[in-house]
Amino acid sequence: MSKLNMVQAINLALHEEMARDQNVVCLGQDIGVDGGVFRVTEGLLAKFGAERVLDTPLAESGILGSAIGMAIAGLRPVAEMQFSGFAYLMLGQLEGNAARYRARSQGRFTCPLVVRMPYGGGVRALEHHSESHEATFAHVPGVKVVMPSAPGNARALLAAAIRDPDPVVFMEPKRSYRAFREEVSDEPEVMEIGRAQVLREGSDLTVISWGAMMRPALQAVGEIEEQRGASLELIDLLTISPMDGETIAASVRKTGRCVIVQEAPFSLGPASEIIATINDKALLHLEAPVKRITGYDLTVPYFSREDMYLPSPGRVRRAIEETLDF
Amino acid sequence: MSVDSACPAAGGPIPPGRLELADHTFHIGHLQVLDENGALIAKDAGGAPDLNPDQLIRLYRGMVLARAVDDRLLKLQRQGRIGTFAPATGQEAVSCAPVVAMRPEDWFVGSFRELGGRLLRGEPIDRSFLYYNGHEEGNTFDGGERTLPVAVIIACQMLHAVGIAYAMKLKGEDAAVVCFFGDGATSEGDFHEAMNFAAVWQAPVVFVCANNHWAISLPREKQTRSRTLAQKAIAYEMPGLQVDGNDALAVYQAVHEALARARAGGGPTFIEAVTYRLRMHTTADDPKRYRTEEEVKAWERRDPIPRLRKYLAARGVWNDEMQVNLDEEIRKEIEEAVKKFEEAEDFKPDAPFDHVFGIPHPRLEEQRADFLANLSREQGHE
Numbered sequence: 001m002s003k004l005n006m007v008q009a010i011n012l013a014l015h016e017e018m019a020r021d022q023n024v025v026c027l028g029q030d031i032g033v034d035g036g037v038f039r040v041t042e043g044l045l046a047k048f049g050a051e052r053v054l055d056t057p058l059a060e061s062g063i064l065g066s067a068i069g070m071a072i073a074g075l076r077p078v079a080e081m082q083f084s085g086f087a088y089l090m091l092g093q094l095e096g097n098a099a100r101y102r103a104r105s106q107g108r109f110t111c112p113l114v115v116r117m118p119y120g121g122g123v124r125a126l127e128h129h130s131e132s133h134e135a136t137f138a139h140v141p142g143v144k145v146v147m148p149s150a151p152g153n154a155r156a157l158l159a160a161a162i163r164d165p166d167p168v169v170f171m172e173p174k175r176s177y178r179a180f181r182e183e184v185s186d187e188p189e190v191m192e193i194g195r196a197q198v199l200r201e202g203s204d205l206t207v208i209s210w211g212a213m214m215r216p217a218l219q220a221v222g223e224i225e226e227q228r229g230a231s232l233e234l235i236d237l238l239t240i241s242p243m244d245g246e247t248i249a250a251s252v253r254k255t256g257r258c259v260i261v262q263e264a265p266f267s268l269g270p271a272s273e274i275i276a277t278i279n280d281k282a283l284l285h286l287e288a289p290v291k292r293i294t295g296y297d298l299t300v301p302y303f304s305r306e307d308m309y310l311p312s313p314g315r316v317r318r319a320i321e322e323t324l325d326f
Numbered sequence: 327m328s329v330d331s332a333c334p335a336a337g338g339p340i341p342p343g344r345l346e347l348a349d350h351t352f353h354i355g356h357l358q359v360l361d362e363n364g365a366l367i368a369k370d371a372g373g374a375p376d377l378n379p380d381q382l383i384r385l386y387r388g389m390v391l392a393r394a395v396d397d398r399l400l401k402l403q404r405q406g407r408i409g410t411f412a413p414a415t416g417q418e419a420v421s422c423a424p425v426v427a428m429r430p431e432d433w434f435v436g437s438f439r440e441l442g443g444r445l446l447r448g449e450p451i452d453r454s455f456l457y458y459n460g461h462e463e464g465n466t467f468d469g470g471e472r473t474l475p476v477a478v479i480i481a482c483q484m485l486h487a488v489g490i491a492y493a494m495k496l497k498g499e500d501a502a503v504v505c506f507f508g509d510g511a512t513s514e515g516d517f518h519e520a521m522n523f524a525a526v527w528q529a530p531v532v533f534v535c536a537n538n539h540w541a542i543s544l545p546r547e548k549q550t551r552s553r554t555l556a557q558k559a560i561a562y563e564m565p566g567l568q569v570d571g572n573d574a575l576a577v578y579q580a581v582h583e584a585l586a587r588a589r590a591g592g593g594p595t596f597i598e599a600v601t602y603r604l605r606m607h608t609t610a611d612d613p614k615r616y617r618t619e620e621e622v623k624a625w626e627r628r629d630p631i632p633r634l635r636k637y638l639a640a641r642g643v644w645n646d647e648m649q650v651n652l653d654e655e656i657r658k659e660i661e662e663a664v665k666k667f668e669e670a671e672d673f674k675p676d677a678p679f680d681h682v683f684g685i686p687h688p689r690l691e692e693q694r695a696d697f698l699a700n701l702s703r704e705q706g707h708e
């Protein structure tokens with residue numbers, strides 16, 4: 001066991017997967033010599049060479065489009081978008097092709113590729129470096145969207161994404177990159193994509209979150225349990241699409257109350273889909289309206305203004321209390 | 327001096343079995359007016375561009391100011407008073423000289439490493455500090471009506487420049503567009519689309535590519551196999567010219583001629599300004615990981631500012647006393663800007679809601695109300 005932060009854990013998974021399968025290649029901007037702007041790919045070039053760790057020209061559509069070809073021809077490309085804000089430039093290739101080759105060719109040509117990208121706020125960056133637009137990718141049929149929240153699940157889910165037979169968008173919460181460490185097994189670990197994880201069991205209310213928002217959610221849950229003796233269940237969604245509706249519904253059927261914490265803008269995000277899922281599968285078990293704490297329908301403001309956008313632990317705490325007291 | 331931007335005819339149809347790459351037939355002109363010591367290069371028969379002493383001093387002052395503001399921004403960033411920014415030290419000639427060639431009615435469409443040019447266009451220093459502090463209010467200032475804000479998404483602004491240029495043409499305005507971007511931008515699809523559209527539409531736009539040899543850690547040679555960036559213009563049937571980007575007069579002359587050509591209905595021009603980024607990519611970058619000190623040192627010797635100063639001195643329009651006065655004047659100007667920035671009005675906390683749509687919508691107004699309610703609760707608690 002070693003204690004790793006998320007950057008180290010993802011880096012470990014990349015090393016392990018590249019060593020396990022020589023068809024795994026990494027490509028992206030500044031991922032080789034520089035080790036990635038967040039150092040996530042540090043050491044890969046030295047270990048696996050420039051043929052498998054490609055510093056590409058500056059073109060997102062080029063990166064994903066060529067990764068599609070590599071995947072069709074039997075490689076397992078792991079493409080990096082330097083920031084999720086620049087991933088829109090490859091959306092045409094993702095939606096138009098990566099997501100469709102399987103169906104279009106009736107399974108003859110497939111795209112087992114991963115697109116990693118740091119997402120989200122909390123590092124006080126400049127424009128285009130702080131968005132949480134997972135809904136954009138999740139709304140593409142045929143693409144899986146995975147959002148780890150901690151070093152351990154980041155490592156195990158990235159391994160799963162690389163081994164997955166279909167395209168996976170892997171969104172890394174940059175604010176959690178170095179925020180904390182976790183014990184990580186010395187043996188390679190693989191988690192199942194498409195499954196949410198019940199992190200804490202409880203009976204009074206379900207809190208659902210994912211990615212970077214798991215930290216404020218966990219903090220609020222801890223504080224309220226301590227202050228009020230309430231029993232809260234906490235679910236880490238981990239995969240946004242395809243969403244694990246059963247775990248959500250089972251929990252809400254049990255607790256009857258639910259609060260969702262989402263960093264993305266308010267409208268049409270995963271929280272909306274979770275509420276719709278509860279409506280479909282657990283409506284009659286509800287004892288209070290489901291509440292969502294989210295960002296606003298705004299471009300994330302920069303630097304000194306960023307905090308006004310991000311869901312604060314205070315907002316999360318109040319939402320849980322109001323839902324408990326309803 | 328002549329601008330050699332001719333595109334000799336292509337080599338004709340490729341004979342069967344003759345796909346060797348070596349069969350290039352194009353020629354790319356290279357323009358340099360001053361040598362590294364600021365002396366006029368004799369072989370350029372035309373001599374120095376036709377700039378009067380006031381214009382020359384305006385250009386020089388703009389470059390000195392740009393360097394000083396860069397230094398100050400770096401300090402402010404280190405103190406946490408502004409966010410990440412992209413220093414432009416070493417590239418002052420590329421961003422400032424075109425502005426001297428431009429008229430107020432021309433459009434300035436930049437990326438993120440042309441603060442010098444922006445200041446010379448009239449952006450107040452304190453507004454730029456505000457912007458780097460996360461306040462888009464900094465992007466509004468009198469005289470900025472034809473200066474687009476910073477564009478972070480590489481190469482995206484090139485297409486906007488083409489659209490604006492087309493609009494100028496359609497409206498019959500005697501105005502053109504100068505568009506800035508880096509060597510890395512030449513790899514993006516938007517670059518190629520913009521080049522093509524500009525040529526097809528014969529849009530009055532001047533593309534100024536700051537080839538500073540690096541796109542973060544990727545060296546120019548790995549960005550593209552092309553031996554020059556300027557040659558990319560040939561494929562679009564557009565003049566492509568390389569200039570010494572650390573020679574302010576060469577940059578000026580090339581942009582001046584390209585603008586005249588654009589205004590006369592001659593269409594777009596591509597100028598590759600060969601320069602060097604002397605500092606880090608942004609304040610979040612560590613260049614020691616990918617390039618050598620020796621390389622940086624070699625380029626420090628080609629610094630565009632002393633080069634222009636020596637030329638001005640030789641022409642008798644600049645001396646040491648003027649330099650001392652200028653340095654003091656700029657020091658004061660920046661001090662005042664820092665003060666103004668620090669005393670800037672208290673911005674509304676909900677200002678980000680103000681400019682989402684031109685027509686307010688209840689869905690967003692509900693969110694604004696929720697935000698303000700939360701804010702007052704949290705301020706009440708703390």
Ligand SMILES: Cc1ncc(C[n+]2csc(CCOP(=O)(O)OP(=O)(O)O)c2C)c(N)n1
Nearest residue numbers: 086439478479480508509510511540541542
């Ligand atoms: C579409 C897009 N992809 C990636 C980035 C991240 N990024 C910012 S600057 C940069 C390098 C740009 O190089 P170049 O065009 O040469 O300009 P320079 O920074 O050298 O001025 C990269 C990759 C971005 N801003 N936009």
Ligand SMILES: [Mg+2]
Nearest residue numbers: 508509540541
């Ligand atoms: Mg560059």
